[in-house]
Amino acid sequence: MRRPSVFHRDQGGLEIKMTPMIDVVFLLLVFFVWTASFHAVEYLLPSSLSQQLGNAAVIDSQAPPPEVEFEDVIVRILWQDDHVVWQVNGQDVLSLDEVKQRLQLVAGIKTDAPVILHPDEEVAVGDVIDVYDISRIAGFDKIQFAIAP
Amino acid sequence: MTPMIDVVFLLIIFFLVSSHLARQETQLELDLPEASSGVQVEVSTAPRVVINVTEFGEFMLAGRQVTAEQLQQQLYNRIRKDGRELEVRIRSDRNIAFAKVRPIMLACAKVGIWNVTFAVYQAMEDPQ
Numbered sequence: 496m497r498r499p500s501v502f503h504r505d506q507g508g509l510e511i512k513m514t515p516m517i518d519v520v521f522l523l524l525v526f527f528v529w530t531a532s533f534h535a536v537e538y539l540l541p542s543s544l545s546q547q548l549g550n551a552a553v554i555d556s557q558a559p560p561p562e563v564e565f566e567d568v569i570v571r572i573l574w575q576d577d578h579v580v581w582q583v584n585g586q587d588v589l590s591l592d593e594v595k596q597r598l599q600l601v602a603g604i605k606t607d608a609p610v611i612l613h614p615d616e617e618v619a620v621g622d623v624i625d626v627y628d629i630s631r632i633a634g635f636d637k638i639q640f641a642i643a644p
Numbered sequence: 645m646t647p648m649i650d651v652v653f654l655l656i657i658f659f660l661v662s663s664h665l666a667r668q669e670t671q672l673e674l675d676l677p678e679a680s681s682g683v684q685v686e687v688s689t690a691p692r693v694v695i696n697v698t699e700f701g702e703f704m705l706a707g708r709q710v711t712a713e714q715l716q717q718q719l720y721n722r723i724r725k726d727g728r729e730l731e732v733r734i735r736s737d738r739n740i741a742f743a744k745v746r747p748i749m750l751a752c753a754k755v756g757i758w759n760v761t762f763a764v765y766q767a768m769e770d771p772q
Binding site: 518522530537539572631 | 646649650653654656657660661671676677678679680681682683684685697733735736737738739740741742743744745746749750753761762763764765766767
């Protein structure tokens with residue numbers, strides 16, 4: 496009678512244990528790949544007017560100009576020569592960084608002053624949201640849009 | 645034992661994948677603007693209308709393309725049903741002109757909705 500070799504016995508044992516392990520590892524791999532979300536998480540920019548019902552969010556700029564209060568901060572977002580130009584209270588501002596500095600300066604004095612954004616038609620939504628965002632960062636509570644019908 | 649584990653695993657994966665896909669279907673993939681002051685979306689049952697604005701400037705409401713007039717009419721119908729607490733969430737591509745989003749805001753203002761929010765992606769740092 497031949498004694499089974501140690502080598503053969505070991506190899507057989509290894510084969511039997513290997514296959515289910517590969518199965519399980521594969522399944523785990525598939526499981527994690529599928530459950531991993533490749534979608535970026537979405538956040539919301541709330542309109543600060545949501546808490547104050549009845550406060551006009553949209554100012555009709557075709558109508559007789561509303562009396563511009565001294566405290567209003569009007570940010571115009573203009574589209575000139577294929578790039579974006581900003582104006583804060585009528586003064587040209589060259590960079591978004593500078594807009595931020597000016598807004599922070601005003602916010603330091605009075606945060607309840609409304610910021611009125613008046614973007615040109617051609618300005619991309621992303622650029623408008625940038626200004627909206629820095630107004631929020633600066634600490635303003637009321638951010639409104641001026642819209643010509 | 646092993647085949648049973650296999651089957652159980654497959655069932656788990658099947659249900660997870662199907663629920664995952666069902667959730668993805670509700671959101672149109674858009675290149676949203678970035679902002680760093682965004683707040684997390686709260687899970688709530690408050691009435692809400694999500695308006696998608698595609699990169700071609702089309703308005704998508706509940707999976708269908710609508711015109712600005714239809715949008716205003718539908719918002720008006722919703723407000724009669726749900727009241728003025730209705731939230732309008734604008735999911736807009738970041739590169740389209742503001743003129744495309746303006747009619748939505750105008751329609752909201754006309755029917756008296758003030759709770760308008762923008763969906764954004766969280767920016768890694770302050771916008772420069």
